[in-house]
Amino acid sequence: MNPLTFYGAFAFVTGLCVGSFLNVCIARMPDDRSIVSPPSHCPSCGSNIRPYDNIPVISWILLRGRCRDCGTHISTLYPTIELLTGVLAWLLFRNLFPTAASLDLAHGAAFVYYLGFVSALIALTFIDIRHFIIPDEFSIYAAPFAIGGMALLGWLGYPDAIGWKMSFLGAGIGGMILFTITMFWRVVRQYEGMGMGDVKLLTFIGAVVGPFPGVFFVMIVASLFGVIVGVPLGILSGRGWRYALPFGPFLAGASILWLLDGPALTEAYFPAAIFLSDVLFHEGGL
Numbered sequence: 001m002n003p004l005t006f007y008g009a010f011a012f013v014t015g016l017c018v019g020s021f022l023n024v025c026i027a028r029m030p031d032d033r034s035i036v037s038p039p040s041h042c043p044s045c046g047s048n049i050r051p052y053d054n055i056p057v058i059s060w061i062l063l064r065g066r067c068r069d070c071g072t073h074i075s076t077l078y079p080t081i082e083l084l085t086g087v088l089a090w091l092l093f094r095n096l097f098p099t100a101a102s103l104d105l106a107h108g109a110a111f112v113y114y115l116g117f118v119s120a121l122i123a124l125t126f127i128d129i130r131h132f133i134i135p136d137e138f139s140i141y142a143a144p145f146a147i148g149g150m151a152l153l154g155w156l157g158y159p160d161a162i163g164w165k166m167s168f169l170g171a172g173i174g175g176m177i178l179f180t181i182t183m184f185w186r187v188v189r190q191y192e193g194m195g196m197g198d199v200k201l202l203t204f205i206g207a208v209v210g211p212f213p214g215v216f217f218v219m220i221v222a223s224l225f226g227v228i229v230g231v232p233l234g235i236l237s238g239r240g241w242r243y244a245l246p247f248g249p250f251l252a253g254a255s256i257l258w259l260l261d262g263p264a265l266t267e268a269y270f271p272a273a274i275f276l277s278d279v280l281f282h283e284g285g286l
Contacts, residue, residue, distance in 0.1 A: 003100050008093050011111070015089025016056035018115065019082035022123045026081070029123075030131045045070035056082040081122065088118050088256065095260055106158040113149045114259060117208050121252035124201065128248035134197035139204045143171050146207035162210040174206025174215045175199055198247045205255050213266045214258060220270070221254035222247065 024035050027043075040049040047069040053059045060079045067074060096111050097103060124138040151164035162170070178199040185194060206215045230245045257265070 011093035012090040015086035019085030042067040044072035106156040125249040128246040139200035170206035170211040173211040175203035218254040222250040225250040
């Protein structure tokens with residue numbers, strides 16, 4: 001068997017398991033409940049979920065989407081998040097390991113690093129959609145770990161590591177951009193158009209994707225996503241531009257798109273960003 005096929009399948013299964021854990025985070029963290037204790041249980045009858053009933057996706061299918069003990073319907077959101085995480089883990093693997101020669105420690109560490117980043121984005125997306133909050137654990141608290149992880153990737157010799165300096169700069173620029181926009185909106189409109197959770201989130205994102213063109217790409221694409229989704233919803237609701245829409249999911253989606261094919265998309269659609277990046281950061285600039 002081709003080793004890439006085997007490890008790709010392993011990456012997919014790993015993503016499924018991570019997605020199962022994300023379900024716990026999404027359900028408990030907004031209420032400040034422990035994600036460790038008590039064990040997974042049915043929210044209706046309180047019965048602990050047996051290990052063989054906790055297999056990602058498969059258990060939900062075998063149980064026909066119902067609790068074994070009380071028969072209460074189990075939301076399709078649970079297997080959806082597991083499948084989403086599994087598919088993204090597989091796509092990330094395909095992106096990081098183009099050939100068998102790339103199966104080394106540095107690329108393996110990069111897979112763990114970026115899967116952790118993607119997993120945080122998935123969790124905060126569903127939390128933000130449901131509760132309009134972004135936990136600090138998935139944003140500002142994660143930023144120092146992102147910078148430290150990038151330093152480790154550079155030390156291990158991962159060829160696409162941006163380095164801790166660029167990671168630190170990306171965090172600062174990312175947070176500063178949204179903070180400036182948020183303050184400007186408050187002054188002009190006299191109300192909060194964007195929460196500080198989004199500012200903290202872009203700080204974390206900037207630490208992973210770098211200052212330019214990474215943060216630039218994420219901001220532009222997230223804004224485009226927001227307009228495409230928000231304008232029709234605002235019109236249909238009758239509230240226009242005052243329609244409240246969480247921005248975190250759009251930042252998360254744009255960040256994942258950057259990881260999967262961002263540099264190529266930037267070169268194709270934002271060539272000026274590539275030029276400015278080379279001038280500022282690769283030709284004796286900042």
